[in-house]
Amino acid sequence: MKVVLQRVSKASVKIDDQVKGAINKGYLLLVGVADGDEQADIDYLVRKIHNLRIFEDESGRMNRSIEDVSGAILSISQFTLFADTKKGNRPSFTKAGVPELATAMYDQFNATLRKSGLQVETGEFGADMQVSLTNDGPVTILFDTKSAH
Template sequence: MVSKGNRMRIVIQRVATAKVEVQGRVVGQIDRGVLALVGVGHGDTISEAKWLAEKTSQLRIFPDDEGKMNRSLLDIGGSVLAVSQFTLLGDCRKGRRPAFTDAAAPEIANQIYQSYNECLRATGVRVEEGIFAADMQVSLVNDGPVTLILDRTSS
């Protein structure tokens, strides 16, 4: 079953450090900031990518001087490590093998993923990336831990 669109989903993890490797080579690495695992679904557009990029950059998930989550990536000068992950659109409701029919075709997903990264950069956030469709190894130190799921229904 194909979704009606607007399924773009991002898992945000606040990190002390994060890196992504491809074939033993580091292709993206950040210190304090956010690891963003990005899944793109059928019907997603640059509009969703822009909205989610602005939400990512402005989400107040970093502690202020009193320890309350009151600061954003922009406030702390943090970075984003963005990694494409179509499996976020996996449907596990039937059987034992996830169905990935809600994930966008690779050429479309890559365009939307790249748009998300460019929209993040436009907000002033430094962005490192994984390699789209590559077999990647992601390492991170989750800070908190703080992990959130963003999609268009989040507000």
Template sequence: MRALIQRVTRAEVTVADRLIGRIDAGLLVLVCAMQGDSDDAPAKLAARIAGLRIFRDDAGKMNRSVADIGGAVLVVSQFTLAADTRTGNRPGFSQAEAPARGKALYLDFADSLRALGLPVQTGEFGADMQVSLVNDGPVTIWMDSADRN
């Protein structure tokens, strides 16, 4: 799975002008299931993200996790993270997982974050979503479950 993690002061997602997810301080995680992802990839990625120390401590250093600050997570599916831009001007998305399994892995990822005690809001898999956020820092981190065993 691939994830783009943004530290935010607030974020929200709407579908057809209907608010479906909103958080204050925490993480906006754009996530994409990739072909070949194992069944345990969502839980492993969730644990890595939940423990990511990118929030400021009292000394101003990035030393706290989202749980440490009492933050929340907004999880939004984004198959375009699978973009292959090596050739031409039109990205290819053939490495993204098929929709049925991709949705299952996406939901497993959100559930894994919840199981770690984090408040989680989600987007709507496969929908045309509008995402608004205030990136804090800005802090944006790329993570791929294939980068670690």
């Protein structure tokens, strides 16, 4: 699995001009699933995201977690994180998980985040979404479970 995490002061997602999810302070997560991903990948990511300390403390240092600041998460499925651009000008997405697996893993990822005590808003898997955000910092962190072990 791959996740692009952006620290935001606000973020929202629209589908067919209707707001599907919106948060204030927290994280916008772009979530990609590959074939072969499993629960261990989800558990790793949830632990890292839940405990990540990238919000500023009283001294201005990145030392507070999303829970410390009562932040929320907007989670968006993003198969294009697995784009292969080595050949030609048109990316290949063959490394992205098949939709059945990817949908189940994305749903389980969000459920596990919620179970950890975090507020999670989502987009809709496979939908044409318009995502808006105000990146705070900017702070952007990349997670790839295949390079974590």
